[in-house]
Every structure is written in C-alpha cells, then in structure tokens.
Amino acid sequence: IxxxxxxxxxxxxxxxxxxxxxxxxxxxxxxxxxxxxxxxELAFQNHQLNDFANITSHNLRSSAANMTSLIEIAEEKSTLEDYKMIFEMMKKVSGNLNDSLNELIEILHIKRNTSVEKETLHFEEIFTTVTETLQGEILKSEATVNADFSAARSVLFSKIYLESIVQNLIGNSLKYRSPERKPVVNVRTFRISGKIVLEVSDNGLGIDLTRYGHKIFGMHQVFHKHPDAKGIGLFMTKAQIESLGGKIEVQSNGVDGTTFSVYFPE
Structure with missing residues (x-):
C-alpha cells in the first residue's frame, strides 16, 4: 500500500x-x-522615421532652392507687377512645403499604424502642387513641363509618397538639364495589363546605364556634377514605390534624356 x-x-x-x-x-x-x-514594430517605425526625415530634408532643400531661384529672377529693371508675381509664387512654394510638413507630422502621430495610408489621388492635383513648388527652377531654366493624365487620372496610393516621387523625378529632370537645349519634361500616365504607369521623360543629360545602371537607385550615388546633388532622391523614390508593392524602371541612351516609369500595384 x-x-x-x-x-x-x-x-x-x-x-x-x-x-x-x-x-x-x-x-x-x-x-x-x-x-x-x-x-x-520598432524597426518599422524607425524605418518610417528615417523615410520621413529624408522626405522632409529633401523637400526643404528643394523649396529653399526654388525660393532662391525666384529671388534671382528679380532684377533692378523688374516692375512692381514682376515683384507681385514672384511673391505670389513664393507664397505657393512655402504653402506647399507647409502642407507637406503638416501631413508628415500627422502621419508620425499614428505611432502604432504599421502601414502607410493609401487614398485615391488625382494625378493632375499632385502635378499642380509639385510644379508650383518647383516654379522657381522651371522659370529659371525656361523649362517646358507637359502633362497628360487622360489614360489614368487617379491612383490608390500614399499622398505624401506620390508627391515626393513626382517632385523627385521632375526635379531631377530640371536639375540635370542639358546646357545645349532648353529642358522639356513630359509627364503622362498609361495602362499596361491593368496596371497604372506614371512616366516622366526629359531631354536632359541622360544616364549611362551601361556604366551606372546597377548603381542608379543606390544611396549617395551621383552621376553628374551638380552642387545640390546628394544621391538620395532616387534611392528614396525606389524605396517608397516598392514599400507599397510597385516598381520603377529607367531608360536612357546616356546622351539626350532619361525616362522613368513607375508601375503602381493593382
């Protein structure tokens, strides 16, 4: 027992x-x-903070450069109307920057949100905001910026990302323009197999893809001498597009222009 x-x-x-x-x-x-x-979650939020910090610094540099370009347009012979026009353009640049910063702050307040908010965006509205922000550089370079969004007028995407992408691509077209001709930038949308594609092409310096193709979207990669070149814009653009399931491609013969194609997720 x-x-x-x-x-x-x-x-x-x-x-x-x-x-x-x-x-x-x-x-x-x-x-x-x-x-x-x-x-x-912490790693994602750190990535978001770094991403937004890059967007902010890039937008600040771009806006500051365009304000400088607008100021440089003014001459001793400029009329009162000229000054009024320049002042109105500067108000738009500063207003767009303020809106961009406010949107970034709003996003950062959503600390536990591990996804970037998407919304239906109209390309024409994004294009208008960006070209207003870049107005100083457009006028200074005597550039022509054309747009055609008839094939696809809107897309479901992050607003802060799309504005950053379009500003980076058009800004690069103006920054790396050829000294031999006035810059022409063409922005359009089209569809391939149900996917919306945004294309930005120019007649600028071009990029030698045989030599630099594997580096073009790398961090701190610069392919032309320019005082404002930091090698961050294309790296950031690719990261933003791919983070939401899209992709970006580039075509150039290295002599007379470059074409970037952004494929949005279905």
Whole structure:
C-alpha cells in the first residue's frame, strides 16, 4: 500500500510539475513572440522615421532652392507687377512645403499604424502642387513641363509618397538639364495589363546605364556634377514605390534624356 501511495503521490506531483513547466514554457514563448512583434514594430517605425526625415530634408532643400531661384529672377529693371508675381509664387512654394510638413507630422502621430495610408489621388492635383513648388527652377531654366493624365487620372496610393516621387523625378529632370537645349519634361500616365504607369521623360543629360545602371537607385550615388546633388532622391523614390508593392524602371541612351516609369500595384 505504501508503495502504491508513493507511486500515486509521485505521479500527482509529476503532473503538477509538468503543468507548471508547460505553462512557463508557453509564457516564455508568448513573451518571445511579443518581443519579436515589438521589435518588428520598432524597426518599422524607425524605418518610417528615417523615410520621413529624408522626405522632409529633401523637400526643404528643394523649396529653399526654388525660393532662391525666384529671388534671382528679380532684377533692378523688374516692375512692381514682376515683384507681385514672384511673391505670389513664393507664397505657393512655402504653402506647399507647409502642407507637406503638416501631413508628415500627422502621419508620425499614428505611432502604432504599421502601414502607410493609401487614398485615391488625382494625378493632375499632385502635378499642380509639385510644379508650383518647383516654379522657381522651371522659370529659371525656361523649362517646358507637359502633362497628360487622360489614360489614368487617379491612383490608390500614399499622398505624401506620390508627391515626393513626382517632385523627385521632375526635379531631377530640371536639375540635370542639358546646357545645349532648353529642358522639356513630359509627364503622362498609361495602362499596361491593368496596371497604372506614371512616366516622366526629359531631354536632359541622360544616364549611362551601361556604366551606372546597377548603381542608379543606390544611396549617395551621383552621376553628374551638380552642387545640390546628394544621391538620395532616387534611392528614396525606389524605396517608397516598392514599400507599397510597385516598381520603377529607367531608360536612357546616356546622351539626350532619361525616362522613368513607375508601375503602381493593382
């Protein structure tokens, strides 16, 4: 009887110990999963902060450069109407920058949101905002910027990302213009196999893709000498597009222009 009681007590305490070990193990697994989740969320938020910091610094540089270009347009012979026109353009540049910064701040307030908000965006509205912001550089370079969005007028995407993408691509077309001809930038949309494509082409310096094709979207990669070149714009543009399931391609013969094609996710 005493042996049977011993076995019973041993089995009982063994069962209790097993339950406790299993509960502790489950708790450790849950805690580990929680730590992994928190780590992933923290890494994502750090990536978002870095992304938004890049957008902010890029937009600030672009707006500052365009304000400088607008100021440089003014001459001693400029009339009062000329000054009024320049002032109105500067108001639009500063207003667009302020709107962009406010949108970034609003996004950063959503700390637990691990996805970038998408909304239906009209290309014409984005194009107008960007060209107003770049008005100083457009006037200074005597550029012609054409747009045709008849094939696809809107897209579901992040507003802050799309404005940044369009501004980077048009801004690069103006920045890397050829000294031999006045810049012409053509922006259009079309559809391929149900996907919306945004194309930005120019008649600028072009890019030697045989030599630089594998580096073109890299961080701090610069292919032409320019005082404002930082090698961040295309890297950031590619990251923004791919983060939402799209892709970007580039075509150039390295002599007379470049074409960037942005493929949006379905």
């Amino acid at each position: 005493s042996f049977g009681l011993f076995v019973l007590v041993t089995v009982f305490f063994g069962f209790i110990a097993y339950r406790k070990i299993r509960a502790n193990a489950k708790k450790m697994i849950n805690d580990g999963a929680l730590q992994v989740k928190l780590s992933d």
